[in-house]
Amino acid sequence: MYEPDLAALAEEMWAITKDLFKFLQFRDRDAMTACGLSVAQCYSLDAIGTQGQVTLNELAESLYIAPSTASRTVEELVRKGLAERCQDPHDRRAVCLSLSPQGQALFEGLRQHLMQRQLAILQQIDPASRRDVLTALQKLSQAIKDPSCCTVPFVWEHPPTGHGTAFSEATSMHLKRSPRRPRRQSPTS
DSSP states (O other): OOOOOHHHHHHHHHHHHHHHHHHHHHHHHHHHTTTTTOOHHHHHHHHHHHHSEHHHHHHHHTTSOOOOHHHHHHHHHHTTTTTEEOSSSSSSTTTEEOOOHHHHHHHHHHHHHHHHHHHHHHHTTTTTHHHHHHHHHHHHHHHOOOOHHHHHOOOOOOOOOOOTTOOHHHHHHHHHHHOOOOOOOOOOO
């Protein structure tokens, strides 16, 4: 049996996942921002609500963002009365985060809305295939999170400068550099 070329499969996978992630990102952004929060704040609210109580570093790690970014996001949730800070009883230097009663109510409302959307999606899939779809999505998620998939550096050799070239040499050098350490991809920030 003929197996399609791996490069062709990679191209097909890129097209499918790009379209899917873009669609989900924008669809969910509209639902999330309807309650007056940014997408990053909603993801933070969800992470804190799901785990019950987290440290700032745990939150940053779960969202694939820097602790300083998580701190700014949490500051807004605290300011809006949706999250609370307390001292970690095990580490006096660490701060624990939890949802306020208002934050917990919003978390549960958003979660229920998003689960209704997932139910509607699953209803579109043949019942005999649903478990296979979820298994494939789980395997895709694991493969994407594998650090070795992020080690491929982006190197672009632009054509020789000439008329009509919009990129400067500085831009070219910036694009040739590979990141110091691979970043895990976030659905959105």
